[in-house]
Amino acid sequence: MTARNIARFWEWGRKIICVGRNYAEHAKELRNAVPSEPVLFLKPPSAYVKEGSPILVPRYCSSLHHEVELGVVIGKAGTAIPQSSAMEHIAGYALCLDMTARDIQDECKSKGLPWTLAKAFDTSCPVSEFIPKERLPDPANVTLWLKVNDVERQNGSTSQMIFSIPYLISYISEVISLEEGDLILTGTPKGVSAVQEHDELQAGIDGIVTMTFQIDKTW
Ligand SMILES: O=C(O)/C=C/C(=O)CC(=O)C(=O)O
Numbered sequence: 001m002t003a004r005n006i007a008r009f010w011e012w013g014r015k016i017i018c019v020g021r022n023y024a025e026h027a028k029e030l031r032n033a034v035p036s037e038p039v040l041f042l043k044p045p046s047a048y049v050k051e052g053s054p055i056l057v058p059r060y061c062s063s064l065h066h067e068v069e070l071g072v073v074i075g076k077a078g079t080a081i082p083q084s085s086a087m088e089h090i091a092g093y094a095l096c097l098d099m100t101a102r103d104i105q106d107e108c109k110s111k112g113l114p115w116t117l118a119k120a121f122d123t124s125c126p127v128s129e130f131i132p133k134e135r136l137p138d139p140a141n142v143t144l145w146l147k148v149n150d151v152e153r154q155n156g157s158t159s160q161m162i163f164s165i166p167y168l169i170s171y172i173s174e175v176i177s178l179e180e181g182d183l184i185l186t187g188t189p190k191g192v193s194a195v196q197e198h199d200e201l202q203a204g205i206d207g208i209v210t211m212t213f214q215i216d217k218t219w
């Protein structure tokens, strides 16, 4: 079998594990309590979208929100990984968007239902190019930003995360074994807002990566 290229992790069909409410200011802007344990949910591999293809608004959604997040790409499989060796399991990073059907999420929350329709639809996980680990030596201190039609909406540092990357890898891998090519979305800083058809989203990590996506309708 040909060796797969980790730089094209989004083609591997591996799982996407998302962490929610990992920034206190974002938890507060949505009137949520700051969590004492990580909040986890999943996206399927069909959620991936790369630059050049549009982010699609699900037919049933009337409030699609952007959430810019640092993604961690797993390079070495593991179960119950100790925090002390967690960083050894990372191959690299990607800038990611956790696109969220906020109206549907609110409805799910009020009914006590899972967030699948709000978080796991096709194109709900736009990703940048792969960032090799060596290019981001201090992932706990990088600034993520996002603009909609050239207006800045999000700008936050990963230093504001409640749960660190080693803690998240350890916590997740106690429950869900991590495999090479898996992606962990580490949560969004404050400033999430709604986008419309034809909007242009630009996001970046200064000096490391930028990416641009257009919003389109599903039909
Ligand atoms: O609980 C809510 O109202 C919303 C939570 C999220 O969407 C969590 C995230 O995905 C995040 O914090 O990044």
Ligand SMILES: [Mg+2]
Pocket (backbone or CB within 6 Å): 018, 019, 020, 067, 069, 098, 185, 187, 188
């Ligand atoms: Mg999120």
